[in-house]
Amino acid sequence: MRRLLPILAAVVSVTAAAAQPPTPATLATPATPATTSGIIRGRVVGADGRPVKQVVVRVLGTTVRMQRGGLTDENGRYELKDLAGDTYTITINHSRFFAIDTARRTPSAGKRVTLRNGEVLEHVDIVVSRTSAITGRVTDEDGEPVEGAQVQALQLRFANGRRQLIEGGRSRGTNDLGQFRLYGMQPGQYVISVMPATTGTNRLPGYALTYYPGTPVVAEAQFVVVEIGHDRENVDVRLSPGRNARVSGVAIAVDSRPFNGSVILANSQRSGGLSAPPRQLPVQADSTFDIPNVPPGEYVLQTFVLTGDQDGQFAMQYVTVGDQDVKGVTLRASRGSNLAGRITLEGDASDVKPSAFSMMPFPADFDLAPMTGNGYRAQIRADRTFDMKGLFGPTRLNLSGAPAGWMIKTVRSGGIEVTDTPLMFGRPNQSLDDLEVVLTNRSGSVSGTVADARGQAVTDFVVIVFATDHDRWYRESRFLKYALAEPDGSFDVRALPAAEYFVAAVDWMQPSPGFGEWQDPEILDALSRRASRVTLTDGQRVQLSLKLVPR
Template sequence: MTSLVVVLFVLAALPQAPLPLPIGTATIRGHVVRTDGPPLARAEVRLLSTDKPGPPRVAMTDESGGYEFATLPAGRYTVTASKTGYVALEFGQDRAFEAGQPIVLKAHETRERVDIALPRHGAIMGRVVDENGEPLEGVSVSVKEMRLLGGRRQLVSVPGVLPRQTNELGRYRVYGLQPGDYVVSAEVGQVGSDDLPGYPVTYFPGTINPVEAQRIQIGLSEEVSSVELALTPVRTARITGRTFTSSGEPFQAGVQMRPSWRSTGAIAEAVGARAQPDGGFEFSNVPPGDYVIQAFKGAEIGWQFVTVNGADVTDLAVTTLPGSTIAGRVTFEGAETPAKRDLDIVPAPADPDQTAFFGTPSSAEIHDDWTFEITDVSGPSRLRVTRAPSGFALKRVIVNGLDATDAVMPFGAESQSVVDVEIVLTREVTRITGTLSDARGAPAASGAVIAFAEDRERWYQGSRFLAASRPSQNGSFVIAGLPPGAYLVAPVDRLPDSDGWQDPGFLGVLAAKAMRVTLSDGQQLAVNVSVIGR
């Protein structure tokens, strides 16, 4: 009996082979070429069924750029081609970020000339000079994107696009860019000292605030030249200090710093400090500005704000917090308790400057009796239900007997823990349903519909008053679970990357053309909307 158990255990531990792809009688053939005509050999072509979930089929083009997918079941497919140095496109896609043309196959059908022309990547070129107009050699020039991540504007690196150094003429060329909007920055590096002025990170056309940077738009295969940055020297300073635990003991921690969101309106990349075993740390060559310093070790984390104006800042103390605990129970208003605990409760950060520079917030551990606990919580936060059991939505959050549904609560110290929290879920779920149509009145399978509160005070990170839905193939969409209130509903031809659609500036533009609706508890509302551009 023992040997049988061992054999079964070994068999269960073996990796499982993927399920075989379904076999049919249809075929798709085509070629991948450059936009100027020549074929592209060894391009990757992916075929994905939009009717049935599953892995894509992959083919590589031959020397003539040709490819073939055979033995396909009848159905609807998308075909995408990609190759290093080129912009990936779907079949029938005329512009970047637009949807391609689905291919509908019948049994025994052979679809020929499913051809895709790939444009080359774009590039940005220019020059970096000093305050006298003289070229600067060896300057690092980076191209980044300004995205809304977690409800906050952040400068993020472009995948596959590396910083480039200027030559002896101060010239640079950054390539490999997909169509989009970019921010260009120049950084000399660690050249500042008490005696020698340094150059701060400068964004085109000549600002140290990333939010004030001028966006550079790159189209398909477009090269933008004459992007010149003039660097102006400033007197840099040192920041020194020491890190302490919540009990007041000095200790060596990870210490990082970045410009304060309060002063820039955007989150920039963090830089690390030289940390000492006695808890001491130092940042050198810091240009004027407002900064937030973060110290962390294990679950403990702390922040300190500092303003630099050219003079050294010394003896700064950064004290970490042990983290608070949030505990309570989940109740179900007017409904039986669901069988599955399909529920996620998280403390959504409310202050970008008092949020961990990296990682995501802790989520609740849900117990069998629907009690829950969240540990190691630091920084101002709102309690959010990011996933609820099917058919349920958040009704209210009660803390110590008071309604705290959308309240910002301070966390970090043990004294800021809350252990009498009630998360009330309800089956009175609001729903906005409808059909999204294109400019011709036909159902639109691409694009999206956004619903957002009419009250602009509710356009914040993690707001439960914002929602978006992509339509199905027949153009139908559903937005469920919004709280009762007045909303604006607007269609868009595409959603910005990540959660950029939650940007208050983006929503403000949509508000001018949006449809106004009002939702009450459990209301089911039907609307029909037509696609508009961004």
């Protein structure tokens, strides 16, 4: 059985993935700008100052998107060559270490530096901390050890408009004493899951998937909090006899042929609360599917397959699971809607080609649209037209590619403004061919600096700009953006529409484009009480001096 990471989100590893040691050379080489003679050198050291060897160091440019990487030597030194002038973010990758901010003892999203053409930057050092471990024991209802059970840490993340559990690395088996050790854990909140062996000599029939400390229901699980530099011990899980249900049925393609794809089971958006990782299984040759070990809850079943030329077939069905098996579920696929439109460029577009822009559909309800995404990114043609196929569910249009400072100003259908209104797709008769998208570079921006409570300048922070209107706090909202601190301690958040905003500088957060706790309404609500407030008109640029908000 395979598991599916959260939908349309960049793949996140909540532990630093153990890397196969590459040679100390370039790991990636995109298109090379004219001048690539810059060099960044430094060391990777522990909090005690000792060098850390065999650490993968990577650098990613902001403008040219250049990537380079290499390994630290025995003295912890690294060297990244052939770099163009740009602002770079430097990160590390190792199964036993992660970068930290030494002043606040918090995880670091990466060190940012500005490199001029041909410059050599020295002493760009990175301080790391060791990852932690979670240890415990799995027993049955009589306190007897359970051998061969698979134990996994699921980290709490905010994605797709809800709190979800994301697989936090490889599962580990229990030994003959029922003991387990999950290592390489970064700070965070985790739920521990235990799956008894279903085959082999350690097979344990009559027991279901269980969450710490001993419940089959993920919403009743207790969190295990991992802090920097501390292991968590005695995280013991007790199994109890019982079984979870099975969900089975058939998936039928549009032409009534067997469905050549997979079925996905996930906690539905309507269920609320905590969501376990989705599960994905193949549909069999006779169109049947069978999903074992499903705990009680509200779920959505989906199938999706691309059929060529970015078209696809999709089906979904809500399923309520209790103590009994759910049989006879029918997923009958349909073809989606099509969308065609044209863009208009407002502002100084003399040096901009239409091909520099791309549009992407983004679902407003992940139950009603393919969880895996349809993979569609519409490139704008020379005549400024675009089209999309295979759209399902309530959808907003996002600008997935654009020159700096450009944003969506207005979207109209049939002369009616629908800029921030989800458009309903799913059937051929819901297709649209008259979409008008106005793009502009007359966007607002918020920039400035950040100081701590003592008035001292801060150079490592995350700034979140979000509308004061709570209804605009949805994922991929154009009224919700973040920015990391620039190397000189400044920040600049661009492409903001006219609106009233909260602006908060947070001492620690690990945001990612498209998802992360910076989009969590509860986090935003808490930040709003300590945030600055600013009103932007069209194209207005505002400078602020912010006070750091500690987490």
